[in-house]
Amino acid sequence: MTDRLLRALLKLLPAEFRGDYQREIEAMFRAERRETGGVYGVARLWAATIADVFRTAPGEHLDILGRDLRYTFRILARRPVLTLTAIVTLALGIGANTAIFSVVNGVLLAPLPYPATDRIVLLQEDNGDDEPGTTGYFSFDRLRSQQTTFDWMAAIGSWSATISGDGRDAERLVGARVSWEFFRTLGVAPSLGRDFERQDDHPERRRQVLLSDAFWRRRFNGDPAVAGKPVTINGATYEVIGVLPASLHELVTTGLFPGTEVWTLLGYAPELPYACRTCRHIHVVGRVKSGVDMRRAQADLTRVYQQLAREFPNDYGHSSSVLTPIRSYFLGPAERPLLILWGAVGLLLLMTCATIANLLLIRASEREEEIAIRRALGISAARLLRQLLTESLVLATLGGIAGALIALWGTRLIASNGPDAIPRLGEIVVNVRVLLYAAATTLATGVVFGMAPARMLIEHRESLTANITRRSTAAPAAWTYRAALITVNVALSALLLVGSGLLVRSFLHLLAVEPGFNPRNVLTFQIDLAGERYAKPEAVTQFYDDLSNRLAALSGAESVGASTQLPLTGSRDKWGVTIEGRPLANPAEAPEADRYGVTAGYLSTLRIPLLRGRTLTPADGQDAPPVVVIGRRMAEELWPHEDPIGRRVRLAGGPDNPMRTIVGIVDDVRHYGLHLPTTIQVYMPRAQSPWLETSMTMVVRVKDGVDPLSLAGAARAQVRAIDALQPVTDVRTYDAIVADSIATRRFTLVLLALFAVTALVLAVVGLYAALSYVVSQRQREIGVRVALGAAAADIRKLVVTQGMAPAVAGLAIGLLIALAGARAIESLLFAIAPTDATTFATVLVVLMACAFAACLLPASRAARIDPSVMLRGE
Amino acid sequence: MVRFDPETYLPLTQAEFQVLVALADGEKHGYAIGKEVARRTDGHVRLRAATLYTVIKRLLSEELIEESSTRPDAALDDERRRYYRLSERGRKVAVAEARRLEQTLAQARHKLKIRGSIG
Numbered sequence: 001m002t003d004r005l006l007r008a009l010l011k012l013l014p015a016e017f018r019g020d021y022q023r024e025i026e027a028m029f030r031a032e033r034r035e036t037g038g039v040y041g042v043a044r045l046w047a048a049t050i051a052d053v054f055r056t057a058p059g060e061h062l063d064i065l066g067r068d069l070r071y072t073f074r075i076l077a078r079r080p081v082l083t084l085t086a087i088v089t090l091a092l093g094i095g096a097n098t099a100i101f102s103v104v105n106g107v108l109l110a111p112l113p114y115p116a117t118d119r120i121v122l123l124q125e126d127n128g129d130d131e132p133g134t135t136g137y138f139s140f141d142r143l144r145s146q147q148t149t150f151d152w153m154a155a156i157g158s159w160s161a162t163i164s165g166d167g168r169d170a171e172r173l174v175g176a177r178v179s180w181e182f183f184r185t186l187g188v189a190p191s192l193g194r195d196f197e198r199q200d201d202h203p204e205r206r207r208q209v210l211l212s213d214a215f216w217r218r219r220f221n222g223d224p225a226v227a228g229k230p231v232t233i234n235g236a237t238y239e240v241i242g243v244l245p246a247s248l249h250e251l252v253t254t255g256l257f258p259g260t261e262v263w264t265l266l267g268y269a270p271e272l273p274y275a276c277r278t279c280r281h282i283h284v285v286g287r288v289k290s291g292v293d294m295r296r297a298q299a300d301l302t303r304v305y306q307q308l309a310r311e312f313p314n315d316y317g318h319s320s321s322v323l324t325p326i327r328s329y330f331l332g333p334a335e336r337p338l339l340i341l342w343g344a345v346g347l348l349l350l351m352t353c354a355t356i357a358n359l360l361l362i363r364a365s366e367r368e369e370e371i372a373i374r375r376a377l378g379i380s381a382a383r384l385l386r387q388l389l390t391e392s393l394v395l396a397t398l399g400g401i402a403g404a405l406i407a408l409w410g411t412r413l414i415a416s417n418g419p420d421a422i423p424r425l426g427e428i429v430v431n432v433r434v435l436l437y438a439a440a441t442t443l444a445t446g447v448v449f450g451m452a453p454a455r456m457l458i459e460h461r462e463s464l465t466a467n468i469t470r471r472s473t474a475a476p477a478a479w480t481y482r483a484a485l486i487t488v489n490v491a492l493s494a495l496l497l498v499g500s501g502l503l504v505r506s507f508l509h510l511l512a513v514e515p516g517f518n519p520r521n522v523l524t525f526q527i528d529l530a531g532e533r534y535a536k537p538e539a540v541t542q543f544y545d546d547l548s549n550r551l552a553a554l555s556g557a558e559s560v561g562a563s564t565q566l567p568l569t570g571s572r573d574k575w576g577v578t579i580e581g582r583p584l585a586n587p588a589e590a591p592e593a594d595r596y597g598v599t600a601g602y603l604s605t606l607r608i609p610l611l612r613g614r615t616l617t618p619a620d621g622q623d624a625p626p627v628v629v630i631g632r633r634m635a636e637e638l639w640p641h642e643d644p645i646g647r648r649v650r651l652a653g654g655p656d657n658p659m660r661t662i663v664g665i666v667d668d669v670r671h672y673g674l675h676l677p678t679t680i681q682v683y684m685p686r687a688q689s690p691w692l693e694t695s696m697t698m699v700v701r702v703k704d705g706v707d708p709l710s711l712a713g714a715a716r717a718q719v720r721a722i723d724a725l726q727p728v729t730d731v732r733t734y735d736a737i738v739a740d741s742i743a744t745r746r747f748t749l750v751l752l753a754l755f756a757v758t759a760l761v762l763a764v765v766g767l768y769a770a771l772s773y774v775v776s777q778r779q780r781e782i783g784v785r786v787a788l789g790a791a792a793a794d795i796r797k798l799v800v801t802q803g804m805a806p807a808v809a810g811l812a813i814g815l816l817i818a819l820a821g822a823r824a825i826e827s828l829l830f831a832i833a834p835t836d837a838t839t840f841a842t843v844l845v846v847l848m849a850c851a852f853a854a855c856l857l858p859a860s861r862a863a864r865i866d867p868s869v870m871l872r873g874e
Numbered sequence: 875m876v877r878f879d880p881e882t883y884l885p886l887t888q889a890e891f892q893v894l895v896a897l898a899d900g901e902k903h904g905y906a907i908g909k910e911v912a913r914r915t916d917g918h919v920r921l922r923a924a925t926l927y928t929v930i931k932r933l934l935s936e937e938l939i940e941e942s943s944t945r946p947d948a949a950l951d952d953e954r955r956r957y958y959r960l961s962e963r964g965r966k967v968a969v970a971e972a973r974r975l976e977q978t979l980a981q982a983r984h985k986l987k988i989r990g991s992i993g
Contacts, residue, residue: 013924021927024956028905028923052922060928 002033009050012057014064015382068390075391082363083395085765086356090399092758093352094445095406097345098430098438100751102411103418104342105437106428107334112327113247115187116290120326123153123284123301127319133572134280135321137268140179142304143284143321149300152185153286154178160695161209161262162530163219164725165232172528172727173215175262182263183210183244185287192216193227193242196265206267207238213246215261235531238264256283285326298323334422337748340825344496344755349445351492351759354485355766357449360392361482362773364453385454392450393443400442407438419743456481482770486803487810489766493759494814494847495821500756501839502822502829503749509831510742515567516669516678518607519734521558522701523708524566525715526730529694533723537622540694541687543722545618548599550718551698556706561602562696564595564686566734567671568741569697577682579638580648580659593634594671594679595651597686597693603629603666605701606734613645613664620685626660627688631668631681638680651682657690673741675830699734708733748828760850763810768854771803775862787867796859803855811847815840878963880970883936889929892919894938894960894968901942901959904930930958938964 006029010022029049036045076083114120123143125135135143137155144153161175180201189195190210200208209231211220220226220240229240244263266282288297301321309316364371374384411430418425527547534540544562551560565571576590584590596602600618603610611632620627628649635644648659668678686693700715702708712731719728739746775782782795822834832839886894896902896910907930908921921929933939942957960968982988 010924017928017931020931024904025923025927027955028908028926031905032923048920048922049924052924056924056928 006049009053012053014057014060015380015386016064017060019380064386065390068387069394071387072391072394076395079363082359086359086395087399087402089352089355089762090396090445091402091406093345093349094400094403094438094441095410096755096758097349097441098403098407098434099410099414100338100341100345101437102407102428102430102434103414103422103425104338105431105434106415107422107424108331108338109433110424110427113188116287117327118325119151119288119290120186121286121288121294121297121323122326122329123286123321123323125280125319126322127317135282135284136280137266137272137282138270139280139305139308139321140282140284141268141270142308143301144179146304146307147286147300149289149292149297150286151289152181153284154180154182154185155266155268155282155284156182156256157266157282158256159262159264160528160530161233161264162528162725162727163231163233163262164235164530166219168219170725170727171219172729173261174259175264176256176260177266178263179266179268182285185285187287188244190242191245192224193240195242201265201267203267203269203272206265207236208241208265209233209238210241210263211243212261213243216243233262233264233530235533284321286323294323294325330423333744336825336827337744338422340499340828341748341751341755343824344499344752347492347496348755348759348762349441351489351762353445353449354488354492355762356392356395356445357452358482358485358489358766358770360449360453361456361485362769364456365773365777388454389447389450392454393446396442396446396449399445400438403442404435404438407434417747419747420740421744422747452481452485479774482774483806486763486767486770486806487813489759489763490807490810490847490851491814491817493756493763494811494843495818496752496756496759497843497847498815498818498822498839499825500749500752501843502825502832502834502836503745503752505832505836505839506828506830507742507745507749510674510745513670513674515674515738516608516667517567519738521704521706521708522606522699522734523711523715524697524699524730524732524734524737525712525728526695526697527719527726527728529723529726531725534692534694537687537692540692541622544599544686544696546722547698547718548601550721551700551715552601554700554711554714554718556702556711558701558703559601559605560599560698560700561605562599562686562698563602564597564689564693564696566697566699566737567669568673568737570741575652575682577634577638577680578650580650591638591680593630593651593682596681596683597689597691597696598683599686599696602699603683605699606669607701608669609667611665611667613662615664615666616683616685620688622687624688626658627663627685628660629664629666629683630662631678632665633668633678634680634682635665649682651684652690660684660688674738697730745828760847763847764850764854767803767807767851768857771799771855771858772861774802775799775858778862779865782862782865783867786865792863795863795865796856799859799862800852800855803858804851807847807851807855811844811851815844818843878966880963880966883938883967884971884974886967886971887929888919889921889925890933890938891968891971892921893926893929893933894964894971897939897958897960898965898968901957903955903957905955907958933964934958937961938967 003026006026007022010018010025029045032045033042036042111117112120123135124133125139135155140153140155147153155178157177159175159177161173162170163173164170178196180196180198183189183195191213193210196208196210200206211226216222216226223229226240227242230237231240232238286297288294301323305316305320309319371384375381408430411428411434415425415428529540529543534543548560548562551557565573573595574592575595577593578584578590598616600616600620603615610629613629616627616629628651630644638644639647644662644665647662649662650657650659666683668681670676671679671681686696698715700708700711702711709731715731716728719726782798785795785798818840819835826834892911892915893907896907896914902910904923904926908923908926912920930939934941938961939958940961942959
């Protein structure tokens with residue numbers, strides 16, 4: 001018992017020390033124990049012994065560590081190229097991993113900025129024929145009053161707010177109109193002033209605003225007494241009632257309307273015309289009661305909608321409200337690309353480990369003698385393992401430090417260049433969690449890549465000790481290890497190459513998609529007229545006519561148009577279509593078309609081809625007969641056997657809306673994304689719109705050879721010349737809009753391709769290094785073969801075969817895994833199958849060629865071996 | 875060859891010095907060293923096993939002591955025990971340390987104006 005206790009205690013001391021002195025220490029303790037009498041004495045002896053071991057153990061361990069470190073640095077310095085290669089490889093592997101993790105951490109893992117986020121949901125009306133989307137105020141009001149499973153429910157609508165009248169330049173802001181419960185639903189309270197109140201959420205009393213912290217600091221210089229002050233927005237006076245906390249990176253409004261800085265009350269009432277049952281233009285969020293599960297909340301919503309459908313069968317039909325947790329709504333689209341990238345860098349890290357292990361194996365073989373001698377001198381296997389692991393951990397740590405620097409840089413690069421579609425990119429930081437991840441990765445890497453060489457050296461000690469003096473001929477077992485690592489590397493790089501190859505091919509397909517218009521040489525910018533001056537449609541029409549004429553007169557400009565919305569900008573404006581002479585039993589089932597309110601120059605400026613009939617002209621004014629131009633798909637779907645030209649349709653809602661005559665058919669445009677099918681589309685003259693249409697996006701086609709952005713300054717000046725109070729926003733070329741629409745794909749693609757190329761380089765370098773080493777080890781044997789008459793070609797074949805065997809095996813394994821696993825990225829693909837034969841064949845050829853090239857150099861070196869020189873050297 | 879300079883080993887730790895002194899009158903095994911030190915210092919310095927053997931290990935590596943190959947009569951000997959003896963270097967280093975301590979003491983006596991024995 002005493003012995004066992006003592007032995008357990010002595011385990012704290014290094015194995016080396018125990019090997020030397022354990023027996024004597026035990027003997028000494030026993031002797032002391034014999035001379036000590038009484039329970040008290042024995043207890044004191046134990047206490048002193050325990051204290052003694054605890055005092056001495058750290059010093060002994062440090063002593064060994066110090067020696068191992070000194071030894072390690074000597075060894076590393078002896079082969080600077082190898083050491084540097086290893087450190088750079090590691091830095092890349094760990095750096096790429098940490099950078100991607102910091103993105104994953106910031107975007108997916110960091111909690112959302114609200115209390116109990118998992119209970120906040122988005123409620124979207126689903127009327128069966130389209131993706132679930134916005135809801136009408138009438139429906140929201142019913143949901144809010146009749147639900148039983150939510151603590152809060154709130155509505156959000158878009159609001160563009162132009163602030164002026166404080167002596168500074170007018171500024172256009174992204175705003176949101178929210179029902180009074182909005183911030184209560186999120187669980188956020190203003191940091192200054194007060195929240196909205198129920199009695200103010202009313203058409204007559206709604207002119208109150210809450211400001212974002214950033215906007216308050218920028219426009220109001222952080223005035224602590226801002227609450228209660230008046231502010232002029234869109235020409236009307238609002239009261240600032242408070243400021244939201246700076247910590248609020250508000251995801252719900254900024255997710256729906258990016259860059260929201262000011263919130264006002266919705267102030268709807270069910271009797272208002274735009275609160276009609278089919279006027280679906282608000283978003284709804286809710287906070288589910290604690291303890292209520294999502295299925296019950298969903299059933300609750302369905303019940304309210306069934307009631308609505310019974311009351312208003314014409315308006316509701318089969319519609320319902322679908323509940324989505326805001327987490328998956330806002331982060332969901334970013335999840336897959338990020339997880340794929342994370343997986344890819346994980347594979348890259350594995351490859352890094354395999355490559356370094358391979359390099360270390362080469363060095364280990366060179367050190368066989370040294371190790372054998374140390375073993376023969378009685379150094380224990382455990383002690384040797386400790387030394388070898390110290391070496392790999394030192395290497396890993398150096399690589400990890402360099403990797404952390406790469407990660408810092410890479411994270412910043414991704415955060416500033418990543419696509420807007422990935423939420424919260426701007427908030428990404430390298431924090432403690434990221435650093436811990438980097439440290440853990442480094443440690444794991446060091447142990448993983450250090451294990452193989454260490455085990456090999458220790459396992460082969462018997463054969464080695466027996467052959468200390470023999471110039472070893474690359475022990476077959478050592479080659480087996482190396483070959484296995486080559487196989488792993490080639491397999492992993494095949495996997496990454498297939499993945500990125502599929503994305504590249506998808507992207508090329510995507511670039512080849514015709515958007516239906518010509519985005520080249522087009523400048524776009526947005527104007528949102530605000531103020532009493534534009535209360536009348538004539539004034540708005542006058543403004544846009546005037547501006548169009550002025551812009552068209554600019555030198556460099558070719559043509560000018562304007563539209564209420566542009567394709568590929570993420571906007572959404574769907575109007576129900578009723579065809580004259582085809583009454584619908586249920587108006588809710590009317591087909592919905594993407595509606596563009598355009599000026600006469602719009603279609604020709606974007607070069608949307610006219611297929612039949614006529615295009616819209618300046619003569620189609622407010623008082624002219626109402627007309628529309630429709631898209632090809634609308635013509636084909638709604639009039640499959642007839643000529644639609646001359647037919648009449650009613651757009652959106654009630655009988656007070658006029659019938660409009662179809663005068664022309666144009667080709668379809670891709671509105672929602674190059675990868676998505678075209679939709680039903682309709683163009684109406686903006687002057688004939690039932691709404692004021694104060695907000696328009698201008699499109700200016702410039703002459704060939706002119707940079708569209710070079711006209712931006714002149715365009716602003718023309719707007720100012722008409723009305724200095726109207727800000728110009730969103731100045732972009734149309735090419736940039738198209739590029740933004742595929743930015744997430746490009747982001748994923750570029751990073752994945754980068755990783756795949758790195759992987760290819762790692763695989764090739766690893767193969768080359770291993771084979772070069774084998775050749776140098778087999779020099780004598782090769783020399784003998786040459787002396788016995790082997791031709792250079794035979795020698796080349798011998799070496800190439802040795803190198804290609806594991807590479808081919810790796811390629812086969814990698815391609816098989818890719819074949820099975822490519823479905824994981826299916827959702828990111830476009831117009832190709834995850835088993836695309838071209839991609840697989842290309843990867844096969846490229847990898848084979850690279851592997852062959854990597855084998856060829858060592859092979860030709862082997863073929864040049866001169867046996868006479870070789871054998872004289874013996 | 876570089877001339878051996880005992881000064882480079884100084885100062886010794888208390889435990890190192892005591893072990894060297896304990897071996898001055900002949901070789902001993904570890905336990906005997908511990909007992910000798912305790913006896914000579916009236917129990918003020920007690921070298922426990924782990925400390926004692928880390929000191930022995932260090933002194934061995936610095937060649938201030940060496941393992942003795944001669945063993946006492948087998949009947950009296952415990953085969954587990956190894957015996958250590960003072961090397962020539964060790965003796966020089968111990969003497970140098972004693973001198974250093976003496977000087978330190980003399981300076982302290984002078985400055986603190988201590989006469990006769992301390993205590």
